[in-house]
Amino acid sequence: MKPGSATIVVDGYSEQWLRQGFCWVYPKEVVKRPKRLGRGQKVRITSRDGQDLGSGIWDDGWIAVRLFRQEIPAALDAAWALRQELLDAETTAYRLANAENDGLPGIRVDVYGHFVTITLDSPSLRGLADVVADWVTEKLSPRGVFLAWRPDPRETRRNEHSDELLRGRAPTAPVRVTERGVACLVDPGNGKDIGLYTDMRDNRAWLEPYWGGKRVLNLFAHTGMFSVAAALNGASEVLTVDLSEAYLDRAEANFAANELDPANYSFIADDVRKVLDRLRRQSARFDRVVLDPPSFSHGPAGPWSAKNDYGRIVAACVRVLEPGGWLIAALNLGEVSPRDFHNACKQGARKAKRDLQLLYDGGQASDHAALASFPEGRYLKFAVYRVI
Numbered sequence: 524m525k526p527g528s529a530t531i532v533v534d535g536y537s538e539q540w541l542r543q544g545f546c547w548v549y550p551k552e553v554v555k556r557p558k559r560l561g562r563g564q565k566v567r568i569t570s571r572d573g574q575d576l577g578s579g580i581w582d583d584g585w586i587a588v589r590l591f592r593q594e595i596p597a598a599l600d601a602a603w604a605l606r607q608e609l610l611d612a613e614t615t616a617y618r619l620a621n622a623e624n625d626g627l628p629g630i631r632v633d634v635y636g637h638f639v640t641i642t643l644d645s646p647s648l649r650g651l652a653d654v655v656a657d658w659v660t661e662k663l664s665p666r667g668v669f670l671a672w673r674p675d676p677r678e679t680r681r682n683e684h685s686d687e688l689l690r691g692r693a694p695t696a697p698v699r700v701t702e703r704g705v706a707c708l709v710d711p712g713n714g715k716d717i718g719l720y721t722d723m724r725d726n727r728a729w730l731e732p733y734w735g736g737k738r739v740l741n742l743f744a745h746t747g748m749f750s751v752a753a754a755l756n757g758a759s760e761v762l763t764v765d766l767s768e769a770y771l772d773r774a775e776a777n778f779a780a781n782e783l784d785p786a787n788y789s790f791i792a793d794d795v796r797k798v799l800d801r802l803r804r805q806s807a808r809f810d811r812v813v814l815d816p817p818s819f820s821h822g823p824a825g826p827w828s829a830k831n832d833y834g835r836i837v838a839a840c841v842r843v844l845e846p847g848g849w850l851i852a853a854l855n856l857g858e859v860s861p862r863d864f865h866n867a868c869k870q871g872a873r874k875a876k877r878d879l880q881l882l883y884d885g886g887q888a889s890d891h892a893a894l895a896s897f898p899e900g901r902y903l904k905f906a907v908y909r910v911i
Contacts (some may be wrong), residue, residue: 528565531556533725538570541590547626548588557782563647582647590629595651600628601657601659609889616700617890618720624894630655636700637666637859638711642673650859650883656689667691671714686714703728705755707748718746718773726905727752729883732756737810742795747774749813754783761788768792794823799839812840815853829856829909837871857902865906
């Protein structure tokens, strides 16, 4: 954090939201500020009539100020205490602090066994990383602490920072972690592609009793954790599809890490849309289809946008499901509301001339807690539909 602090004045709209617990100030809400104000500098926020609204970190991107309501060590202490209540002994990969939702705007702390990754949303927060790393080192004694960056897609400015090792040493091989006893191999030093989405843990747990004897198709499978869960819980057939051969190699390694022979299962490296069309023409049918696409991608079948294309791919999934089969649908895109997500699923099913019964309406795991005053924290949409 840059030394010294300055005062900014916000409009009434921002004041109202800040008093309700919101922790961002947008540039258009700032009505007065010093001419010289450096990115990463601490600022005091006041209303037009001079009332104190708190302090935060100044940025010059799409967010002007991130408001911190308590000191970082105190926020981390509270976050850590909550995770001790939420997590079981067989889970060694989890989110220790979930940014705004744990009083740490723009800062995430993830634990992967004996390693920790601190992820920042903006270069303005770089001055706080060492404070977090010091707390993590004292509390957890990790073998290594990494710093990673996750700039918001709305941020047009280039991020000049690169991932780095802050404390300790880097692992020399993939790190074995567990999710409720299920093994996964991860790369904690690769902030963009560690290999496990811990926010899906509770959804995978809910599904465990329902894989037995089922034919499962896992699309946009990443490193295959839904596939592994299905196989471990008795699925009769598991087909894992992703455009990336590297991801599928890691998926096979995750099967092996759980004493499952990858040779007994199927893996296809191809564009999901092409695979679904091919399966439909072959009259292939499944009892469970997992649909968890990235927000954006570009494959052989052209560009993909979850916001614009979700309904169409739901229709393609429904066409390869048995009557009574389950569509397991997810969308990790904060700008799409839960209502729009469910509407896209419904419209996709109608396009395939089918209807849906909602069996389970989920979201991110409990260690990815969402603050009630910060609706942006509820980013993950997850639903299990029965196709009729």
